Amino acid sequence: MKELIEFINNNLQITYIIILAIVVGVEVIKSIPAVLHTPLMSGANALSGVVIVGAILVMLHSDPKDYLALGLGFTAVVLGILNVVGGFAVTNRMLEMFKKKK
Amino acid sequence: MSVILSIIYLIATVTFIVGLKKLGHPDTAKSGNLIAAGGMIAAILGTIFIHDLQVPTIIYVLIGIAILLGSIMGWLIAIKVEMTKMPELVSLFNGFGGASAALIGIVEFGNSDIKTTSTTIIATILSAIVIGAITFSGSLIAWGKLNGSVKSVIKIPQYNIVNNLVIIGIITLATYVVVGNVDTPILLYALLAGGLVYGILFVLPIGGADMPVVISLLNSLTGIAAAITGVLYDNMVMLVGGILVGSAGIILTVAMCKAMNRTLFSVIFGSFTANVGPAGTNKALGSIKSTTASDSAIMMNYATNVVIVPGYGLAVAQAQHVIHELEELLTNKGVIVKYAIHPVAGRMPGHMNVLLAESNVEYSRLVEMEDINPQFNNTDVVLVVGANDVVNPAAHNDPSSPIYGMPILDVENAKHVIVNKRSMKAGYAGIENELFYNSKTSMLFGDAKKVLTDLVAELKNM
DSSP: OHHHHHHHHHTHHHHHHHHHHHHHHHHHHSSOOGGGHHHHHHHHHHHGGGGHHHHHHHHHHSOTTOHHHHHHHHHHHHHHHHHHHHHHHHHHHHHHTTSOOO | OOHHHHHHHHHHHHHHHHHHHHHTSTTTHHHHHHHHHHHHHHHHHHHHHSOOOOOOHHHHHHHHHHHHHHHHHHHHHHHHSOGGGHHHHHHHHHHHHHHHHHHHHHHHHHHSOTTTSOHHHHHHHHHHHHHHHHHHHHHHHHHHHHHTSSOSOOOOTTHHHHHHHHHHHHHHHHHHHHHHTOOOHHHHHHHHHHHHHHHHHHHTTSOGGGHHHHHHHHHHHHHHHHHHHHHHHTOHHHHHHHHHHHHHHHHHHHHHHHHTTOOHHHHHHSOTGGGOOOOTTSGGGOOOOBOOHHHHHHHHHTOSEEEEEEOHHHHHTTOHHHHHHHHHHHHHTTOEEEEEEOTTOSSSTTHHHHHHHHTTOOGGGEEEHHHHGGGGGGOSEEEEESOOGGGOTHHHHOTTSTTTTOOOOOGGGSSEEEEEESSSOOOTTOOOOGGGGSTTEEEEESOHHHHHHHHHHHHHTO
């Protein structure tokens, strides 16, 4: 318990941000019509591709001679951007179909 | 970090929140998606170009190639895939995100000196690896189960115990590495392997009916993995973006569980199909009555109102266009036609709506379960196409049934029920459906597309 309080005290800003983000996430999603669950899941999935920012940071920080780190970073960027581009594109395709007729 | 980059991240974070919010309303959903995508592009470009590191050109070239490669692949998959394949695609993309997080964790573990790095950072790195690995392997299994390449529900004896042992092992090992400051790569790979194994074990025994819940849960986990890597780099856009996806994903998961009357706990720990023995009550259900396309067409032609209950069988047979044709034909003959959409029709909530929207079915004809159920009393004919468990009355009156308590469409209240199925095989939950033996029910066997095409042809001749 003491460690937890100490951790919160040392990382007050991050703790605030995490808790507020959780609240915002819950509030934003609450009471969504079932019709939109699939596109919403797909859109949220695209957002989780934000991990690509970390993958880019890995590559920027790595030594050009450290082939292992570079290779892993490269793969991470490819997979991350796949998640982002594929996710947004497929969500967009789904939503195109909801366009009002007439 | 430069002020400009911080501002870009802040704007990107706001676009994520606004985007998610707008995705929740049919009219604004499309713009919401584009806004969030715009924010993401800004965050990515900002990360690449705004920093004060000395980066050799070759690294930029490599980043460029990676982004180009991934974008082209992602784009091609996204525009080529059939709408019926949507759930597994979401699962696949999600797995990629998880893998990305795990790889970042591995590189960062290699970069950090365990003796000098704070325990918080080491714990963060390890959780990124484990959670990333779980979502990666779990999503791939979910993908495989949905597209049929991972076939049966594999039952490992005492799988709950095995599963829990694996997770306890992972936590113990991780604690050992963190507390003991151990810097052996073997342990890291053991953790990675443990995560991968757990992901497989976790998803493998879960029945197909529960798969949407699992995908949503894994999606939420990827968000958490992204948030954890965000903590690692003190990067706000990753942190907030990840947490948003994480918490939104959990809410969505719970909403889906509610729609199926399952608790999250029972989805994860008491797998649907694992508990169901061969049902012993099958015999006493009576006999079934089978009918023909022309009889069914006549019945619908002279009805005042018809309710269509589409299920996954419709999607599999790619019959969403034919059913729209049937609906238009009946409407022109003065029959009132509606679609009854169960919350989990198809393979994911809202999946059926997407499919029917694809074939231009009017939005207003799709009626949700709560609204259509009271109307079944006044319905002349219900046409069930490729749906089974969502119309199974056992959910109301058989406490021993595994789906007991699940909200269903009360089609048995209608005057006549026509059920199109390929065979008498049990549905996804693997249980008998007494509706098929009801005296009001006629079975119309055959592939959904073929049967519906026949119905359309018969109706045209009337």
